[in-house]
Amino acid sequence: MYLTHLSLTNFRSFARLDLEIPRRAILLVGSNAQGKTSLLEAVYFLAAFTSFQTHADRQLLHFNTVREAKNQVSVGRLTADYQRGTGKHHLEVRLILEPVGVGNGIRLRKEILLDKVKRQAHEVIGHFNAVIFAPQMSQILEGGPDERRRYINMALAQTFPAYARTLSEYHQALTQRNALLKTLNEKGGNSEHLSIWDEPLTRLGSQIILWRIQALQELEIQARRIHSQITRGKEVLRLVYQPSYEPLPTPAGQISLPLEFPVDRSGLAPEEIRRGFAEKLEKIRAEEIARGQTLIGPHRDEVRFLANGIDLGDYGSRGQIRTALLSVKLAEVAWMQSRTGEWPVILLDEVMAELDIQRRADLLNYLAEAEQVLLTTTDLHLFTPEFIRQALVWQVQDGKIAPQNDPAEEE
Amino acid sequence: MILPDPLQKLINALERLPGIGPKSASRLAFFLLRSGDDLADELAQALHGLKERVAFCQECFNITSAGREHCEICDDPRRDSTLLCVVEDALDVLSLERTGGFPGKYHVLHGVLSPIEGIGPDDLKIQPLIERVRRGGIKEVILATNPSMEGDATALYLRQRLEPFGLRVTRLARGLPVGGDLEYADQNTLLRALAGRQEMD
Numbered sequence: 001m002y003l004t005h006l007s008l009t010n011f012r013s014f015a016r017l018d019l020e021i022p023r024r025a026i027l028l029v030g031s032n033a034q035g036k037t038s039l040l041e042a043v044y045f046l047a048a049f050t051s052f053q054t055h056a057d058r059q060l061l062h063f064n065t066v067r068e069a070k071n072q073v074s075v076g077r078l079t080a081d082y083q084r085g086t087g088k089h090h091l092e093v094r095l096i097l098e099p100v101g102v103g104n105g106i107r108l109r110k111e112i113l114l115d116k117v118k119r120q121a122h123e124v125i126g127h128f129n130a131v132i133f134a135p136q137m138s139q140i141l142e143g144g145p146d147e148r149r150r151y152i153n154m155a156l157a158q159t160f161p162a163y164a165r166t167l168s169e170y171h172q173a174l175t176q177r178n179a180l181l182k183t184l185n186e187k188g189g190n191s192e193h194l195s196i197w198d199e200p201l202t203r204l205g206s207q208i209i210l211w212r213i214q215a216l217q218e219l220e221i222q223a224r225r226i227h228s229q230i231t232r233g234k235e236v237l238r239l240v241y242q243p244s245y246e247p248l249p250t251p252a253g254q255i256s257l258p259l260e261f262p263v264d265r266s267g268l269a270p271e272e273i274r275r276g277f278a279e280k281l282e283k284i285r286a287e288e289i290a291r292g293q294t295l296i297g298p299h300r301d302e303v304r305f306l307a308n309g310i311d312l313g314d315y316g317s318r319g320q321i322r323t324a325l326l327s328v329k330l331a332e333v334a335w336m337q338s339r340t341g342e343w344p345v346i347l348l349d350e351v352m353a354e355l356d357i358q359r360r361a362d363l364l365n366y367l368a369e370a371e372q373v374l375l376t377t378t379d380l381h382l383f384t385p386e387f388i389r390q391a392l393v394w395q396v397q398d399g400k401i402a403p404q405n406d407p408a409e410e411e
Numbered sequence: 412m413i414l415p416d417p418l419q420k421l422i423n424a425l426e427r428l429p430g431i432g433p434k435s436a437s438r439l440a441f442f443l444l445r446s447g448d449d450l451a452d453e454l455a456q457a458l459h460g461l462k463e464r465v466a467f468c469q470e471c472f473n474i475t476s477a478g479r480e481h482c483e484i485c486d487d488p489r490r491d492s493t494l495l496c497v498v499e500d501a502l503d504v505l506s507l508e509r510t511g512g513f514p515g516k517y518h519v520l521h522g523v524l525s526p527i528e529g530i531g532p533d534d535l536k537i538q539p540l541i542e543r544v545r546r547g548g549i550k551e552v553i554l555a556t557n558p559s560m561e562g563d564a565t566a567l568y569l570r571q572r573l574e575p576f577g578l579r580v581t582r583l584a585r586g587l588p589v590g591g592d593l594e595y596a597d598q599n600t601l602l603r604a605l606a607g608r609q610e611m612d
Contacts, residue, residue, distance in 0.1 A: 123597070162598050172560055179526035193532065196524070196567040200560055 001129065001342045002372035003043065004088075005081040010062040010074070011095075012038035013399040022392060023083075025373040029380055029404065030396035036376035039396070040132060040347040043374065046080050046091055047130035047344070048154050049112065049121045052137075057108050061095055073098040082128055084342060090115050091128055122165040126158050129336055129344035133329040133351055140328075141312050141321050145302045152303060155332055156215050159339050163211055166204055170298065173200035178293050185292035191285060198281050201297065206274035208298040209243050213265045215335075216241040216303065222338075223331035227307075230327055230362055235307045235320075237327055241265075244300035245280055247273045322354050330366060343371040351375070352382040360384075418444065470543070472519040472536045474501045484508075484516055491515045493550040497540065497569060499523055499557060507555070515553075518543065523561040524568060532568065540569070544576050551579040558585045558603075 008017040013035040028036045037053075041060070044052055051060055061076040076095035081088065094111040114124045140151045157164040177197035184191055220239040227237035247268050280296060281288075288295050305312045305324055312324055336344045346367065352360055352375070364387045367373050376396075380388065395404040414422070418440055425436035443451050468475045468482035475482035484490060484504075494515025498504055504517050520535045532538075544552065554569055556562035566582055573580050586604030587596055596604070 162602075165599065169560065176526050176561070176564070179529075183526060183529070183531070189531070192571075193524075193568065196564045196571070197526075199567055200564065 001082055001084040001345065003080055003082045003345060005079075006039075006043065007079045008039075008042050008077070010076040011042055011078055012060060012062065014038060014042075015062060015399065017399070017401065019401060021372070023372055025367060025370075025375065025387070025391035027380070027383065027388070027391050027393045028374065028376045028396050028401070029378070029393060030376075031378060034396045035399045035401075036396045037134070037349050038399075039401075040134075040349050040374055040376060042078050043080070043345060043347055044130050044132045046078055046093060047125075047128050047158060049093065049110065049125060050154070052132050052134065052154075057095060057110065061097060061108075080128070082345075084128070089127070091124070092116075122168065125164045126161055126340075129158050129340060129342065130347055131155075131329060131333045131336065131344045132347040132349070133326070134349035135351070135354055137329075138321050138325055141305050141316065141325060145300075148303045149299075149301060152212065152215070152301075155219075155336070156211060158344075159215070159336055160211050163208075166207055167298075170201070170204040170208060173197060173204060174294055174297065174299055177201055181288055181294065182292040184289045191289060194281075194285065194288075198278055201294070202274045202277040202281065205245070205297045206270055206277055209245065209247065209273055209277075209301075210268070210270055212241060212243070212298070212301065213268070217266060218338075219328075219331050219335050222334045223327050226330045226334070227324065227327035230323060230359060235323075236309075237324055238306040238309075239328070240304045240306060242302040242304060244298070244302070245277050245296040247276050319356075323359065326351070326355070326359070326363065330363075333370070346370050346373040348373065348375045350377065352377055353379070471517045472521060472539065473504050473517055492548055494553070495543070495549050495551070496553045496555050498555045499562065499565075503555065515551075520556070520565070523556055523559075523565040525561050535565075537569070537572070541572060544573060544578070549578060551581060554580065554582045558583075 002023045003021045004023075006017070006019045006021055008014045011017075013033075017039075028039060030036050041051055041053055045060070051057065061074070074097050076097075077092065078095075079090070079092040081090050083089075090113075092113040094113075096109045096111065097106055098109065099106050110121065112119050112121055112124050114127060137151075139147045153163075153167060157167070177194070180194060180197060183189065184194070216239050220237075223237050223239055227235060248263060248265060277297070284295055305316075305328070307316065307320060307324055310316070312321055316324065333344055333346060336342075351363070355363065360382065361384065364384060368387075368390070375391075377383070380393070383391075393404045395402050413419075421440045421443070422433075422436045425431055425439050426433055428436075431439070443454070464477045465474055466477040466479070467473070468479075468485055470481050470485040473482045473484065479486075491514045495518055496507065496513060496515055497518045497520060498507070499520055499522065501519055504519060507513050507517075518536070518540050520537065520540075522530055522535050524530060524532065524535070543549070552569075552573055554566040556565045570580050584607060585600075586607055587593070587600065593601070
């Protein structure tokens, strides 16, 4: 799929922007703090309905807009026309910042319209797909497990139609269950009431575990292939899913399987996982009450990335992490394409500067196949002349975008 | 501008009602101020009588007029006492009664289990329900709480509590709305309808 038109109002540094976008690679060139990344963020927002940069959506609005919002309603708007398969679609997201009552502060409301019809986020997610790669995403490998879960969730939500809804229902059940555990911990009471919340938790949780097993297995195959190409066969990349509830039998006395242990969870039936999950919850009941929270389940899952058997999160060098991340991101693209039958729009933020010459060339070769790629850079010289000839170069300055002539021709 | 005290009080009170925001509250208050006829008086009287003249049935906890121990449904000898339908609140009784298709009696829980809001089994009319069943004579209990996560959890809890009595416990069917269109059903509804499909007879 590819974008044909994008328009932004009051989004980040853009007061107003209207762009016709061709189906090819587009290079966004400009100095720092001109709005390059914001443009990629906007495109990604249309795919995930959340930002890859901030957890607070109100920061996405133009800062003048946020200042005004104390007195009046203000709106940020993202609209896109895109082609998916043979169909043309229109997607609009309104970020509405409005005062609550009088003097009660402000709140942000999201409205999503697909083909001019208002929809819930979970109904639309996956309709327009994008994969983003930015330098700070090394956090996926280096940061805490929550970063990895967030990453996996965003990729899966775009690919499995019911994932987003199931995940949000899981969290609803989890919140209720945790509230009950906390009450039992503080005030005591009948712990048998827990079993009624075990039901939705294990039913939704086992579904999520199943999707994650499937997705990570497929992602690993792609990532391993791509990583082997990029490293010239020197490194074998593995994505190791460590579910917090391990559906496979574990060695005596251990909660999870050792990292190096090759596992195949693909044969597991949903009902099998659900029953095992429920039995495990029964066993740890006393501990859960003592801690006042749910101790196992997809909300505590972990994914580790291994190169030649070494855990990159713990021991990876800067360069190794960058390369592995590139492989994982390209694997995500390939996986999404094989699952949905459509190329996602690829967004690359300042990625070239971090790679050596050989890897840059590999990446550019790979991108030549993609349907639409948006890249940002401060320095055009990082790109090969052939690539620049094929791509479209746009100058970004002060939140405005203008086409630039081919610098190769000027010389 | 500062509004006169009585008006401001009314606006604040109206704002506390569900579904009413600050703007609607002011509009309603000003409407009442302007309306020349007896609307304000009638409303005041109706509100005044609300708490005094309405009570809960001691049997099923449905709403009834004050002074009566039991509601009309519980007192009606034609209703089937062996069939009991458990609902979240009195409005649900009204919906079911409108169908005219339910011959049994009701039990109103006045809410659903929700640990987040601190609502446990003791905050609902669950104990009276168990007592009712214990007294005997009931052959089937229909759990008609809403098909939400909390409604389902409440139904599950009730099933566990009712199990020892050895009676038939059923849950309202879930799935596609009558006159609905497959095309417009959301994924979850469709999945549930598929899982709960029935033999055609």
